[in-house]
Amino acid sequence: MNKKLITGITTLAAVVISxxxxxxxxxxxxxxxxxxxxxxxxxxxxxxxxxxxxxxxPYKEFSDPHVYSKLESSWTKxxxxxxxxxSKEANQDTKxxxxxxxxxxxLIAGPDIEAEFESKLSRNEASSFNEVFITATRGLKPxxxxxxxxxxxxxxxxxxxxxxxxxxxxxxxxRQSKDLHGNAVxxxxxxxxxxxxx
Numbered sequence: 001m002n003k004k005l006i007t008g009i010t011t012l013a014a015v016v017i018s019x020x021x022x023x024x025x026x027x028x029x030x031x032x033x034x035x036x037x038x039x040x041x042x043x044x045x046x047x048x049x050x051x052x053x054x055x056x057x058p059y060k061e062f063s064d065p066h067v068y069s070k071l072e073s074s075w076t077k078x079x080x081x082x083x084x085x086x087s088k089e090a091n092q093d094t095k096x097x098x099x100x101x102x103x104x105x106x107l108i109a110g111p112d113i114e115a116e117f118e119s120k121l122s123r124n125e126a127s128s129f130n131e132v133f134i135t136a137t138r139g140l141k142p143x144x145x146x147x148x149x150x151x152x153x154x155x156x157x158x159x160x161x162x163x164x165x166x167x168x169x170x171x172x173x174x175r176q177s178k179d180l181h182g183n184a185v186x187x188x189x190x191x192x193x194x195x196x197x198x
Contacts, residue, residue: 056115074163075107075148081169081194082150082159105159108149117151125184129174132186136160136172139191144170158186167196 060068108116113133118126137147143165150159156176163169173189 056112058115059109059111071109071146071148074145075109075161077163078148078161078169078171079105079107079150082161082171085194104153105150106153108151110147110149113149117149117155122184125176125186128184129176129186132174132188133160135188136174136191139170139172141165164193169194169196 118129121129133149137160140147140162141164145163147160147162150161152158158174160172160174161169170191170193172191174186175189176184176186179185
């Protein structure tokens with residue numbers, strides 16, 4: 001269930017409960033208020049129209065600053081490890097260009113992936129991405145730090161990265177392609193561990 005749907009259901013439940021209380025108060029013997037003649041949607045239009053203020057808050061803004069700093073440091077370490085590894089591979093094989101250029105990738109904190117990326121995909125592509133993403137994060141072990149998504153500028157390649165408890169960097173490589181019907185689908189190309197010494 002997405003966050004907007006959950007928020008809408010919660011709002012609707014609150015409105016139904018409060019309208020039940022109002023109804024009970026208005027049905028006691030005595031004067032009848034004209035407000036009870038209005039329909040539910042006339043009384044509570046906000047229950048149907050999502051408010052502009054329901055925009056997701058980035059993880060950085062509500063997380064503990066010390067925790068976020070530690071996570072951000074681990075993600076920076078992952079980016080540097082990918083860059084160093086690509087540079088070493090390029091130096092060993094002069095025909096191969098460096099496979100990781102930092103400026104081409106956007107880092108998205110784990111809790112922000114749905115709002116900043118998945119929610120902008122079609123339903124089918126989001127489902128495909130989510131399935132592959134869940135498979136990629138199954139490699140998390142106790143003590144590992146929270147993951148982040150590195151999304152390439154063309155939004156057709158992604159890397160799920162996190163730092164292991166021992167300092168190593170885990171990287172899962174994801175790629176978008178087209179199926180036989182021309183729909184965008186995601187697949188997990190593989191995963192690797194980059195030792196902390198590299």
